[in-house]
Every structure is written in C-alpha cells, then in structure tokens.
Amino acid sequence: KAGVTQTPRYLIKTRGQQVTLSCSPISGHRSVSWYQQTPGQGLQFLFEYFSETQRNKGNFPGRFSGRQFSNSRSEMNVSTLELGDSALYLCASRVSENTEAFFGQGTRLTVV
Amino acid sequence: GENVEQHPSTLSVQEGDSAVIKCTYSDSASNYFPWYKQELGKRPQLIIDIRSNVGEKKDQRIAVTLNKTAKHFSLHITETQPEDSAVYFCAAPGGSQGNLIFGKGTKLSVKP
Numbered sequence: 001k002a003g004v005t006q007t008p009r010y011l012i013k014t015r016g017q018q019v020t021l022s023c024s025p026i027s028g029h030r031s032v033s034w035y036q037q038t039p040g041q042g043l044q045f046l047f048e049y050f051s052e053t054q055r056n057k058g059n060f061p062g063r064f065s066g067r068q069f070s071n072s073r074s075e076m077n078v079s080t081l082e083l084g085d086s087a088l089y090l091c092a093s094r095v096s097e098n099t100e101a102f103f104g105q106g107t108r109l110t111v112v
Numbered sequence: 113g114e115n116v117e118q119h120p121s122t123l124s125v126q127e128g129d130s131a132v133i134k135c136t137y138s139d140s141a142s143n144y145f146p147w148y149k150q151e152l153g154k155r156p157q158l159i160i161d162i163r164s165n166v167g168e169k170k171d172q173r174i175a176v177t178l179n180k181t182a183k184h185f186s187l188h189i190t191e192t193q194p195e196d197s198a199v200y201f202c203a204a205p206g207g208s209q210g211n212l213i214f215g216k217g218t219k220l221s222v223k224p
Contacts (some may be wrong), residue, residue, distance in 0.1 A: 090156070
C-alpha cells in the first residue's frame with residue numbers, strides 16, 4: 001500500500017509570509033502527527049490529529065496550526081514566518097496509539 | 113508532560129563492536145517504547161519497539177531492554193556494520209492519548 005506522502009518536498013519563503021504543508025496518511029490510519037526536525041534538536045512534536053480533532057499539542061507558538069479532513073489528510077500552517085522556522089517538517093501516521101508510526105519524506109522549509 | 117532524554121548524542125565504534133544507546137523517560141504511565149533509525153536524507157523508520165509487559169526484545173543484531181522501575185530503556189546493536197551508521201531516536205508516549213515524544217537522537221558512526 002502507499003506510504004505517507006507529504007507535499008511539497010521543498011519550499012522557500014520570505015519572512016512574514018505564511019505557508020501550508022500537506023500530509024496524506026496511509027489508508028486506514030486516522031492519527032496524523034507533525035514534527036519539526038532541526039539539527040541538534042531532534043524531532044520536536046507539534047501536534048497530533050485523530051478523526052479531525054486535535055488531540056495533543058506541543059510547545060510551539062500559535063503561529064503553528066493544523067487541521068485534519070474527513071479523509072484523514074492533514075495540513076499544517078505556519079503564519080508570519082521567521083528565519084528560525086527553517087526546518088524539515090515531518091508528518092507521521094499510525095493506526096492508533098502504541099503502534100508503529102510511519103513517517104513521510106518531509107517538507108524542507110527554508111525561510112529567507 | 114513526558115520528557116525523553118537520550119545519550120550519547122554521538123557515538124563512534126569500530127566495525128564489529130557493539131553500540132549501546134540509552135534513554136530515560138519521566139512519565140511512569142508510559143507503556144510503549146519504539147526506536148527509529150534515520151539514514152542521511154531519509155525518513156525515520158521503526159527498527160524495534162518494546163512494550164512495558166516485557167523486559168527485553170531481540171531482533172537479530174538489535175535488542176532493546178526496558179527497566180520500568182528506573183524509567184530507562186536502551187538499544188543494543190551487536191556486530192556493528194558500516195550500514196548501521198545513522199541517527200537513532202528513542203521515543204515514549206506523551207500526552208493524554210500517547211503521542212510520541214522523541215529523544216534528541218544519537219549519531220552512530222561505524223568505522224570500517
């Protein structure tokens with residue numbers, strides 16, 4: 001079956017702009033989590049969605065938001081971009097808690 | 113909330129030696145502990161996981177041990193090979209529905 005798909009793969013944005021990233025989970029997976037990966041900081045948890053509801057949220061400012069659609073596809077939005085938002089954004093889907101999380105290939109965001 | 117500490121941040125071994133990576137967690141209710149491997153430029157992938165009802169699990173050259181009393185778990189790789197070179201992440205459930213919280217990663221280098 002198809003894996004987790006993230007689009008776009010690469011983005012270059014200017015400070016102050018906003019950006020929307022997309023994640024299509026594995027068919028049948030209702031949980032989608034988002035992570036920010038930067039060198040030295042590992043995988044920092046942003047939020048998790050399950051059946052269109054945000055279940056958990058990490059310690060990120062309100063500029064970071066997300067949503068999940070009825071087909072489990074998820075989007076993440078970052079408004080008023082800052083240079084420090086440059087990172088690899090990964091999403092992961094899983095069937096339920098305490099099961100394997102499958103990662104997408106990520107979206108590399110560069111803010112200039 | 114859950115806090116996961118991972119050590120060491122870098123580890124260099126000779127081919128054929130063993131490698132050990134250790135993680136501690138804070139939430140005593142956590143009951144699922146996966147390990148992910150991320151090769152350069154690729155997405156993280158699950159290599160092994162353990163649940164709280166067992167103390168050790170092996171899969172060929174890889175093993176994970178869990179000490180619930182001390183709240184720590186470790187990854188053991190025996191007979192290391194150059195293709196084991198990657199960044200390894202441990203994780204534990206955080207939040208009310210168990211979203212995964214990751215350690216900051218260990219960069220393992222296996223020298224031929």
